[in-house]
Amino acid sequence: MVKVRFAPSPTGYLHIGGARTALFNWMYAKSQNGTFVLRIEDTDLERSKQEYVDEILDSVAWLGMSWDELYFQSKRFDIYRAHAEKLLKAGLAYKDNGAIFLKVKKQEIKIYDLIRGEINFDTSYFTAHNDDGAPVLDKEGQVVLKDEVLIKADGSPTYNFCCVVDDALMEMTCIIRGEDHISNTPKQILMYEALGYKPPKFAHLPLIMGKDGGRLSKRTGAVAVSEYRKMGFLPQAIDNYLMLLGWAPGNNQEIMNLNSAIKIFSIKKINKAAAVFDMDKLKWINTQYLKQMNVVDVASFLKPFLKERGFIDESTDEMWLQKIIGLYKGRFSTLDEFLERTDFIFQENIIIDSSLVLKHLTNDKKEIFFQLAQAYETLESFDSKSLEAVFRGLVEKCGLKASDVVHPVRVSLTGKDVGPGLFETMEILGRVKTVNRLRQAFR
RNA sequence: GACCCCAUCGUCUAGCCUGGUCAGGACACAAGCUUUUCAAGCUUGCAGCGCGGGUUCAAAUCCCGCUGGGGUCGCCA
Numbered sequence: 001m002v003k004v005r006f007a008p009s010p011t012g013y014l015h016i017g018g019a020r021t022a023l024f025n026w027m028y029a030k031s032q033n034g035t036f037v038l039r040i041e042d043t044d045l046e047r048s049k050q051e052y053v054d055e056i057l058d059s060v061a062w063l064g065m066s067w068d069e070l071y072f073q074s075k076r077f078d079i080y081r082a083h084a085e086k087l088l089k090a091g092l093a094y095k096d097n098g099a100i101f102l103k104v105k106k107q108e109i110k111i112y113d114l115i116r117g118e119i120n121f122d123t124s125y126f127t128a129h130n131d132d133g134a135p136v137l138d139k140e141g142q143v144v145l146k147d148e149v150l151i152k153a154d155g156s157p158t159y160n161f162c163c164v165v166d167d168a169l170m171e172m173t174c175i176i177r178g179e180d181h182i183s184n185t186p187k188q189i190l191m192y193e194a195l196g197y198k199p200p201k202f203a204h205l206p207l208i209m210g211k212d213g214g215r216l217s218k219r220t221g222a223v224a225v226s227e228y229r230k231m232g233f234l235p236q237a238i239d240n241y242l243m244l245l246g247w248a249p250g251n252n253q254e255i256m257n258l259n260s261a262i263k264i265f266s267i268k269k270i271n272k273a274a275a276v277f278d279m280d281k282l283k284w285i286n287t288q289y290l291k292q293m294n295v296v297d298v299a300s301f302l303k304p305f306l307k308e309r310g311f312i313d314e315s316t317d318e319m320w321l322q323k324i325i326g327l328y329k330g331r332f333s334t335l336d337e338f339l340e341r342t343d344f345i346f347q348e349n350i351i352i353d354s355s356l357v358l359k360h361l362t363n364d365k366k367e368i369f370f371q372l373a374q375a376y377e378t379l380e381s382f383d384s385k386s387l388e389a390v391f392r393g394l395v396e397k398c399g400l401k402a403s404d405v406v407h408p409v410r411v412s413l414t415g416k417d418v419g420p421g422l423f424e425t426m427e428i429l430g431r432v433k434t435v436n437r438l439r440q441a442f443r
Numbered sequence: 444g445a446c447c448c449c450a451u452c453g454u455c456u457a458g459c460c461u462g463g464u465c466a467g468g469a470c471a472c473a474a475g476c477u478u479u480u481c482a483a484g485c486u487u488g489c490a491g492c493g494c495g496g497g498u499u500c501a502a503a504u505c506c507c508g509c510u511g512g513g514g515u516c517g518c519c520a
């Protein structure tokens with residue numbers, strides 16, 4: 001029976017790298033019909049915050065990962081202490097300055113990694129080194145090994161110790177975590193051995209890097225899952241993108257939901273090399289999911305955001321909103337982009353960039369704008385077909401070309417020189433805003 | 444610096460284990476079609492096995508070295 005865990009520390013928001021680690025753990029558990037545990041590593045009482053715990057739990061759930069068990073290390077301090085005492089009694093650990101240390105002797109440590117194969121370490125390298133890189137030696141010329149802290153002087157247990165005790169007690173079968181933990185692994189193996197527990201298997205995931213090749217950070221873009229949520233990414237899209245970072249479903253398939261993915265997921269097929277996070281591809285995937293969704297679902301996804309900005313309220317016509325979404329489907333990859341393109345619909349007044357005014361709202365268009373406003377004001381049915389018919393009629397009468405008027409009108413109505421079909425746009429905008437904006441164009 | 448990990452188009456990757464298909468797909472980019480513009484869509488194009496040695500009839504694939512990148516060196520997690 002497979003059992004794995006995601007063990008975040010609530011000293012910050014869940015970031016995209018952590019989310020991917022959680023995802024691979026979750027996918028592995030699900031693919032093996034195993035158990036997925038969420039363990040909050042809040043042993044650092046100073047830095048751990050409840051708001052981060054809430055945010056992490058919320059983000060994990062939002063991404064569609066459900067956990068079978070939930071633990072908080074802060075509630076298990078007595079367990080860690082008991083284990084330390086046991087080592088003390090067995091003579092494998094000692095007390096010094098209030099802290100409890102595990103004695104480390106020189107030895108080779110072999111770890112088996114499901115992704116990387118065998119990795120070998122020598123405990124001599126745990127020691128401090130001189131400036132020239134040589135290990136510190138004692139009087140007899142032996143390397144001075146640095147013993148591992150189990151319990152700190154303030155009585156709180158160390159990360160490595162809690163991790164080992166918990167992973168052993170919770171009977172984890174495989175530890176899937178980031179590559180940055182490789183160097184912790186030999187220290188932890190030592191603790192497993194001292195405690196008399198059999199070490200689990202390990203799988204160290206390649207790291208996710210920013211565009212600059214360095215670690216993913218705020219400098220290279222958003223890192224918190226919650227930020228992506230606010231930007232209007234769909235959880236399915238983020239899951240899909242994240243699973244592609246270091247793993248491939250095969251058959252040249254890329255768009256794949258979690259349910260299908262867990263059927264074919266294999267931990268051994270995970271890549272060894274670090275991957276660069278590519279926002280463009282994430283956006284593209286988000287677009288793919290948005291396009292697969294029907295307007296009703298997109299509407300319910302968008303609504304909370306639109307409400308928050310005061311763009312819509314309870315009285316907003318549902319059909320009207322769906323019509324807008326239908327018109328813009330395929331034209332936006334995230335909520336942010338949607339708002340960027342449709343703000344003119346929701347806002348009372350628009351600001352037209354002066355360069356667009358200069359280019360499109362030239363005085364020779366004044367007359368046709370006047371006539372259009374006049375005609376639209378009294379047009380019986382304000383639908384795109386009628387609007388277009390009137391438009392073409394008037395334009396021809398004025399001896400103008402439709403395309404020469406379409407763009408200026410679009411600019412006057414939307415403040416943009418690009419967008420969906422002009423007449424559908426008018427229909428959605430409605431008579432009042434359309435006529436007013438046509439009139440205001442030359443004021 | 445020491446130790447550890449890694450190395451296929453600009454990016455994500457398939458192929459590597461079990462050497463022999465013009466190294467396949469996707470994003471991005473470019474061009475064309477379509478169109479009142481944009482986007483979408485369709486078509487096409489550009490672009491890669493880091494370098495050097497081996498092993499072999501044959502190497503992206505196996506071995507070694509180099510170079511390059513990343514990670515870790517806390518009584519943080």
